[in-house]
Amino acid sequence: MTATAQPSGQSGPEPTVVLVHGAFADASSWNGVIERLQHQGCTVVAPANPLRGVALDAAYLASVVNQFDGPVLLVGHSYGGAVITNAAATATGVVGLGLRRRLRPRRRRSAGRRCGQFQGQPPRDGPGPA
Helix, strand or coil: CCCCCCCCCCCCCCCEEEEECCCCCCHHHHHHHHHHHHHCCCCEECCCCCCCCHHHHHHHHHHHHCCCCCCEEEEEECHHHHHHHHHCCCCCCEEEEEEECCCCCCCCCCHHHHHHCCCCCCCCCCCCCC
16 A cells, blocks of 8 residues: 655645554554555554444544544555544544555445444354354
């Protein structure tokens, strides 16, 4: 993943990069990315995504983001992309969104409709009864 936080020639503080994992991972899935970004001098945070539905997860993420001073760049993987998109609507200081592999709905299903199917349901660990 390659991203430029600010257009060249623009001054100001560098954004804090907030990495949000998808539904079948945890924050440690970003460890390699975190190391590379920190090596480049970026401030990086990968909070746990509670996986309780897009609305609740987005509200939680917005509360995390609101604790940072300065600009924030949100990056989400898969389901995390839906979470960051919703969190950005209420969080302060968000200067951009980055998506690492988008949520891919089945044919004729929007990502919003697909995510809406699971509102309020706890995540499952693999196949089998919930």
